[in-house]
Amino acid sequence: MAHAHESNTKRIWMVFGILSVITLVEVYLGIIKPEALHLNGPGTSWLNWIFIILTLAKAYGIAWVFMHLEGEKKWFRRCIVWTAVFLIIYLVTLLLIEGEYLYETLSPLVKW
Amino acid sequence: MEANIAVPSNSKDTWSGGSAKPFGASYGKMMMWFFIVSDALTFSGFLAAYGLTRFKFIDSWPIADEVFTHVPFVHGEFPMIYVAIMTFILIFSSVTMVLAVDAGHQMKKNKVAWYMFATIIGGIIFVGSQAWEWSTFIKGSYGAVKTTDGKVLQFVKDGKQIALADFVTGERTDERVQHTRKNGLWFEKEETISTYSVDQVVNAYKANPAIQVRTEFMNVDTKKKTILSREDGIAELAKTKMVVEGANLHVNEYGNTIFADFFFFITGFHGFHVLSGIIINIIIFFNVILGTYQRRGHYEMVEKVGLYWHFVDLVWVFVFTFFYLV
Secondary structure (H helix, E strand, O other): OOOOOOOOHHHHHHHHHHHHHHHHHHHHHHHHOOHHHHOOOOOOOHHHHHHHHHHHHHHHHHHHHHOOHHHOOHHHHHHHHHHHHHHHHHHHHHHHHHHHHHHHHHHHHOOO | OHHHOOOOOOOHHHHHOOOOOHHHOOHHHHHHHHHHHHHHHHHHHHHHHHHHHHHHOHHHOOOHHHHOOOEOOEOOOOOOHHHHHHHHHHHHHHHHHHHHHHHHHOOOHHHHHHHHHHHHHHHHHHHHHHHHHHHHHHHOOOOEEEEOOOOEEEEEEOOEEOOHHHHOOOOOOOOOOOOOOOOOOOOOOOOOOOOOOHHHHHHHHHHOOOEEEEEEEEEOOOOEEEEOOHHHHHHHHOOEEEEEOOEOOOOEOOOOHHHHHHHHHHHHHHHHHHHHHHHHHHHHHHHHHHOHHHHHOOOHHHHHHHHHHHHHHHHHHHHHHHHHHO
16 A cells, blocks of 8 residues: 555545535525526526535545545446446436336326 | 365465455455445435435425424524534544544554544434434424325415414314223224324314415425415315324325335435444444554554445435435
């Protein structure tokens, strides 16, 4: 391990700062829900896109720095990240499309 | 173990995968990563199923920040605040964990021990918070009624939801009391009887013109639940089957029951991960104190439990987004 004796403390606190700021922004937006972002956007609202992108940014910070993926061998990193990312995108895409189809089929049958 | 390994080896490290190190990663670390990948797929399966169900009922899904509005020891409505605090606690315990790993690289035994201790405390606070959140959710905050066609009707006054206790008065009319073992029927039990009877709630509604009924139906363009007129409210209330207080796996005063099912299942599964993480951390913590890793010459074991702990944090980041924010 090349990093064996040097300390990463400073970097760790910096990443913690970034993760905290992202969480604060998310919670703030989640509470005030600005109308312009809340009710429109492509596919889902802009607000949801912001949440999803910020979440992925947080996940990147945790996996790269805290779980130390950045220090692993390139192909080890790839067999972890590519496997998960590909399968998850595949699964989520199919299931969300199916859910929307179910809604379109069922909602005309519900009387409010 | 030797019998299972294709490459003959007489060296002592056979148990840990032999001396071959694919990708330069040790056997234990690699297996921890592969476990994490498979566990990540399990969690994404659950969250994707949540997504499917949510899209299936997109116009009647509960609004999460109306559900989780409580903060311990404080009265009032604070949407999201407590969940945000929980997220901070978990991220912070992730930081102390990675600091423990960092101190391990420098062979500083005491620092590793203290950071691991902080991590364990953070984990316990998180699980405790989750237990508190569960109990608040199970207890409920307003109360509602459920109709024969499975819809949940809530009550509002001036556009704000109010609790049954705020407007229902008088004695219940059906004279039902909870069966207990001591008054007969010792071999039977029954579900908890709600505080108010159906008739009582309907009559209180009729008697108080300020109260309106709110349905689960959400206008997708405005993200607001529909509030019925007084007359429509009476028509809907005529179908009332039961009074609902709180949430469980069968009924949910906040709306769709399946929302509660997913909430209990996914946060429960995550909470169980946190719990096992705490237990593993405690074991490693004692090993650190006993000097096991100091003698071994490296703190890789701390690194491996660290991976698991960060993974628990990673999952929470997604649960937080998809349950409370989106």
